[in-house]
Each structure stands twice: as structure tokens, then as C-alpha cells.
Amino acid sequence: MEEPSPSDSRTSRRHFLDIILGASLLGWITSVAYPIVRYLKPLPQTGPTGPTHLTRDESGKLEQNKFVIVPVSGQRVIVLQSQDQLYAFGAKCTHEGCTITYLPGQSVMWCPCHDGRFDMNGRVLSGPPPQPLTKYIAKKQPDGTIVISEQHA
Amino acid sequence: MGWIDRRYQVTPLFEFLRHKEVPIGSHWMGWYYLGGVTMFFFVVQIITGVLLLMYYQPGEATSYESIRILTTKVPFGWLIRSIHSWSAHLMIVSLLLHMFSTMMLKAYRPPREITWVSGYLLFLLTLGFGFSGYLLPWNKLAYFATTVGTNIVKSVPLLGDWLLQVMRGGQDVSINTLYRFFAGHVVILPLAFVGVIGLHLLLIQRQGMAPPVGTTTAPRGMKFFPSFALRDLLLWLACLMLLITFAVFLPYGPGIPGMDWELGDKADPFAPAYPGIKPEWYFLWEYQLLKEFPPHLFGLEGPQICLFVIAILLGIWAIIPWLDRRAYRNLNSPAFTDFGWAAILFLTYLTLMGWDIGAKSGSDDPTSLQKSAHVCALWTLAAGAVVIIVRGWRFKHRWFILTGAALLQVAVHGLLGLPYLVAGVISAGAAFVIITAMFLLGRASRSSAG
Numbered sequence: 204m205e206e207p208s209p210s211d212s213r214t215s216r217r218h219f220l221d222i223i224l225g226a227s228l229l230g231w232i233t234s235v236a237y238p239i240v241r242y243l244k245p246l247p248q249t250g251p252t253g254p255t256h257l258t259r260d261e262s263g264k265l266e267q268n269k270f271v272i273v274p275v276s277g278q279r280v281i282v283l284q285s286q287d288q289l290y291a292f293g294a295k296c297t298h299e300g301c302t303i304t305y306l307p308g309q310s311v312m313w314c315p316c317h318d319g320r321f322d323m324n325g326r327v328l329s330g331p332p333p334q335p336l337t338k339y340i341a342k343k344q345p346d347g348t349i350v351i352s353e354q355h356a
Numbered sequence: 357m358g359w360i361d362r363r364y365q366v367t368p369l370f371e372f373l374r375h376k377e378v379p380i381g382s383h384w385m386g387w388y389y390l391g392g393v394t395m396f397f398f399v400v401q402i403i404t405g406v407l408l409l410m411y412y413q414p415g416e417a418t419s420y421e422s423i424r425i426l427t428t429k430v431p432f433g434w435l436i437r438s439i440h441s442w443s444a445h446l447m448i449v450s451l452l453l454h455m456f457s458t459m460m461l462k463a464y465r466p467p468r469e470i471t472w473v474s475g476y477l478l479f480l481l482t483l484g485f486g487f488s489g490y491l492l493p494w495n496k497l498a499y500f501a502t503t504v505g506t507n508i509v510k511s512v513p514l515l516g517d518w519l520l521q522v523m524r525g526g527q528d529v530s531i532n533t534l535y536r537f538f539a540g541h542v543v544i545l546p547l548a549f550v551g552v553i554g555l556h557l558l559l560i561q562r563q564g565m566a567p568p569v570g571t572t573t574a575p576r577g578m579k580f581f582p583s584f585a586l587r588d589l590l591l592w593l594a595c596l597m598l599l600i601t602f603a604v605f606l607p608y609g610p611g612i613p614g615m616d617w618e619l620g621d622k623a624d625p626f627a628p629a630y631p632g633i634k635p636e637w638y639f640l641w642e643y644q645l646l647k648e649f650p651p652h653l654f655g656l657e658g659p660q661i662c663l664f665v666i667a668i669l670l671g672i673w674a675i676i677p678w679l680d681r682r683a684y685r686n687l688n689s690p691a692f693t694d695f696g697w698a699a700i701l702f703l704t705y706l707t708l709m710g711w712d713i714g715a716k717s718g719s720d721d722p723t724s725l726q727k728s729a730h731v732c733a734l735w736t737l738a739a740g741a742v743v744i745i746v747r748g749w750r751f752k753h754r755w756f757i758l759t760g761a762a763l764l765q766v767a768v769h770g771l772l773g774l775p776y777l778v779a780g781v782i783s784a785g786a787a788f789v790i791i792t793a794m795f796l797l798g799r800a801s802r803s804s805a806g
Contacts, residue, residue: 246425
């Protein structure tokens with residue numbers, strides 16, 4: 204066994220203090236940063252979830268314009284009517300997130316931001332969008348109201 | 357480094373900072389740190405203020421509600437609001453200590469007059485921050501306190517009515533007032549404050565801390581870098597820990613009237629006022645002074661005279677560097693040291709009375725007020741006695757005329773029961789007679805000697 208020289212023990216003492224100091228600094232930064240990080244995280248969205256009935260107003264718009272954009276579980280959903288058939292898709296373009304519109308004359312959904320086009324199955328026809336649109340289920344109830352629900356795989 | 361230096365010549369700046377020293381002299385070093393502490397609390401205010409802005413929604417239906425959600429639903433929202441409130445109060449405490457310490461140590465003497473005036477402006481801006489921020493949660497207490505507080509500007513000659521409407525955004529305090537106070541609190545005041553504090557700091561860095569009176573260069577110095585700066589940093593850390601301890605354990609304030617920020621009920625312009633509406637503690641002296649003025653005096657309204665008196669006092673405070681002729685020549689000026697203490701005792705007495713010390717809370721009947729004044733007078737006289745003994749014994753001060761006058765007013769009002777203003781006139785008169793007599797005697801002895 205070799206006796207540690209006095210200078211060695213001084214270095215290791217200093218090293219020990221450095222570690223303690225560094226650890227407490229880290230702990231201090233964490234304890235200051237954590238509340239701020241948590242504070243900045245937005246509160247979860249509250250609102251109705253699950254299948255959504257179109258209001259009378261929304262159904263009227265659908266009749267008139269052949270499409271309407273409604274909230275379903277906090278998401279924008281485009282409901283449209285093409286040859287007496289109801290369709291529903293996520294209205295958020297898969298390219299940069301603009302809200303798409305429906306061109307009844309051409310039976311395509313169109314994103315005006317960067318000229319993306321989707322067919323009646325949500326698939327990309329032309330333009331930059333990389334993914335098809337999310338599909339939703341639109342059903343006409345016996346009483347005439349329209350219900351939109353998420354598609355569960 | 358070389359790249360920047362060739363373009364912007366920063367080496368002289370670093371050289372300057374490396375040689376900069378803080379004087380170590382005849383008085384306690386601690387006074388030199390108070391400006392830094394005040395600035396630290398201001399930085400905390402900026403950070404927490406920006407965080408609060410991310411949830412606060414000014415508006416009739418949303419101001420109160422958003423603060424309620426902030427403190428009940430948002431993770432750590434209560435903590436951010438609590439830190440902002442605590443830091444505001446602590447900033448004012450350290451600012452007052454800083455201001456009175458620089459005043460009594462005569463740090464305002466040449467060449468630092470502009471530093472004093474800029475610090476004085478920062479003091480007024482800070483009071484503006486406190487006043488405007490108070491209304492933002494749109495709760496009942498803030499609504500009425502702001503109504504009373506803004507009403508004072510009506511007494512400004514000629515411009516009063518216009519000023520009142522500009523401040524309130526209408527005849528009365530309404531949500532429009534809140535919009536104006538919001539703009540002031542988060543944009544106008546911060547911009548002004550940052551500008552003035554920039555000047556204040558520049559002057560201090562350029563000229564260094566004031567050495568003790570009687571010297572131009574301190575006998576010894578402490579290196580600003582790293583010795584003083586590290587001490588600053590350590591103190592700021594201690595302040596942060598103090599702040600967070602208070603904020604966590606007392607999230608709605610210490611429970612002293614004028615220093616609590618429980619949200620309470622939402623403001624309702626159609627609800628009647630109720631007893632116990634008071635401003636924050638640092639405005640209590642003004643609140644109390646307003647109460648001491650009779651409705652009419654010399655053909656003017658009481659509040660007009662009161663505002664005039666306050667303006668005179670604040671005006672004197674602003675131009676002290678030019679009034680203090682002895683400090684101007686770098687000589688001891690015991691009269692101005694005494695003036696500082698007299699000001700503190702004057703404010704103490706009014707604040708204690710504003711706090712209803714010794715009275716049943718909420719009771720406004722004359723005997724209770726008289727009893728309160730009596731108790732407040734005893735406390736103020738005791739404090740005054742301690743101040744005089746310590747100053748005379750420890751610091752060998754011999755000039756107590758203004759402190760004496762302030763205490764005489766306290767005694768005549770609180771113990772003998774004469775009206776506050778009458779007591780003020782008696783003691784001001786007494787001080788005036790004594791000072792004039794001293795001046796004449798001094799001149800006579802000088803001329804006979806010469």
C-alpha cells in the first residue's frame with residue numbers, strides 16, 4: 204500500500220468539492236427549470252369527444268355549399284356531399300396543416316395554400332401533400348340528422 | 357476575440373472593468389449591494405411577468421377568470437403568481453433601503469447628481485408598476501383601491517379632469533381602465549424602466565460607487581471583478597431562496613393588510629364599497645395623509661392641498677443633491693442625515709395609522725381613531741428614541757432638529773390629540789425658529805471672531 208501524498212489528497216478533496224458543487228448546481232437548475240417547463244405546457248383541451256351530431260345550422264350549410272367544416276373531438280373535420288353520398292375527412296392538409304376546401308364541380312378536395320388535391324377517398328391526386336387525409340365516418344340517421352365519428356381500425 | 361476587438365475595440369472596456377474597484381471605507385459595505393438586489397428582483401419581475409402574460413387575458417369576462425384558472429388549474433401557476441407578487445413587494449423594500457442608504461451616505465453629491473435623479477425616477481416608475489399591476493386581476497378590492505387612487509389626480513390644477521379621464525379611459529373606473537393599466541404595466545412602464553435603469557447602471561459603472569464623504573478616492577478598494585461581482589451573485593442566490601421560500605409557504609402573502617393578494621371576489625362596478633379598502637402598504641402613508649386633511653382649507657379642497665404638499669415633498673426629495681450645499685463641497689452634512697431620518701419617522705407614523713394599529717379593524721369612530729393614533733404615536737416615539745440614541749452614541753451624531761420636529765408632531769397629534777395638520781405646523785414652526793436662531797448665532801459668533 205502506498206501512502207497518498209499530501210498534494211494528492213488535496214486534489215481529490217478539491218475534486219470531491221467540485222462534484223458536490225456541480226451536482227448542486229445541476230439540482231438547482233432542474234428545480235428552477237422544472238416548474239417553468241411544466242407551466243409552459245398548455246392545459247389539455249376540454250370539450251365534447253366521441254361521435255358528433257351536426258347541428259341544424261351545419262346541416263343547412265352542407266345542403267347549401269355541399270360541404271361544411273365542423274369540430275369533432277377537438278379536430279377540424281370536413282363533411283361533404285358528392286352524388287348524394289356523404290364523406291368526412293380530417294380537414295387539416297397533410298402538407299403544412301392548412302384547412303382544405305371542397306370543389307363540388309370537380310369532386311376534389313383542394314388545399315389553396317400550396318395547391319394540394321385529394322380525391323373522394325382522401326388520396327393525393329396532385330401537389331405536395333405527402334399523406335392521404337384521415338378518414339371519418341359520416342352517417343345519416345333515420346331521423347335525418349348526420350353523425351360524424353372517428354374511424355377505428 | 358481579436359476579430360471583435362479589431363472592429364469594436366472592446367479591450368479598453370475589459371481593462372476598465374479589470375481595474376474597477378469598490379471603495380472600502382468608513383461605512384458598512386452592505387449598502388453597496390442594495391441596488392443590485394433591487395435589480396435582481398426587477399429581473400425576476402420581468403421573467404415571471406412574461407410567464408403570467410402567457411395565461412392572462414385582459415377583459416371584462418376574462419381578467420378575473422384567467423387568473424382564477426392560472427392559480428387553480430395551471431401547473432405551478434399559483435407559484436409564478438406568488439413569486440411575482442412577493443418579488444414586487446421585496447423589490448420595493450430593497451429599493452427603499454437603497455434609496456435611503458444612498459441618501460444618508462450622501463452618495464448623491466457631485467459628480468453623481470444625475471445618478472440620484474435617475475434612481476429617483478426608477479422609484480416613481482416602481483410605484484407606477486405597483487399601482488397598475490394591482491388592478492389587473494379585476495377583483496373587488498383592486499377595483500375600489502384603484503377608484504380611490506386614481507381620484508387623487510383630479511386635484512391636479514387645470515389638467516386634473518383631463519388626466520383622470522386619460523388614466524381611467526372614461527369618467528369612472530371600468531374595464532377600459534384595466535386596458536390602459538395593462539398597456540402601462542406590460543409595455544410603457546417596462547420600456548421606460550429599462551431605459552432609465554440603463555442610464556443609472558451606465559453612470560454607476562462609469563463613476564464607480566461613491567466613496568465615503570470627505571474622501572474623493574477611497575483609502576482601500578475591493579476588485580469589482582471578481583470579488584464584488586461574486587458577492588453580488590451569492591447575495592442574489594440568497595435573495596432567490598428567500599423569495600421562493602416566501603412564495604411557496606405563503607402563496608397569498610403574509611396576511612398583513614396591504615400585503616396580500618388573495619384573489620377574492622370579482623370586481624362589480626354596481627356593488628357598494630365596503631370597509632377596509634386600503635392600498636398596498638407603500639401607499640398607506642399617502643392614504644393616511646389624505647384622511648388627515650379637512651374637506652376645505654384656505655378656500656381649496658383638502659385633497660388639492662394634500663396633493664400639493666405631497667408634490668412639494670417629492671420635489672424636495674428629487675433635488676436633494678442641489679439643496680445639500682455642504683455635501684456639494686464634500687463635507688459632512690448632519691442636517692441632511694437628520695432630514696432622512698425625519699422623513700422615515702414621518703412616513704412610519706402615517707403608515708402605522710393607515711394600518712389602524714391599535715384600533716378595532718374596520719371601525720372608523722373617532723374614539724377608536726384617537727386610540728389608534730395614541731398607540732401609533734407611542735410606537736413611533738419609541739422608534740425615534742432608539743434612532744436618536746443609536747445615532748448619538750454609536751455614530752456620534754449631534755444634529756437632531758428635524759427628527760425632533762417630526763417626533764414633536766407625532767407627540768402633539770397622537771398624545772395631546774391636536775389635529776395632525778396643526779401639530780405639523782407647530783413642529784415645522786419650532787424647527788424653523790431653532791434653525792434660524794442657530795444660523796444667526798453662528799453668523800454673530802463668526803463676525804465677532806472675525
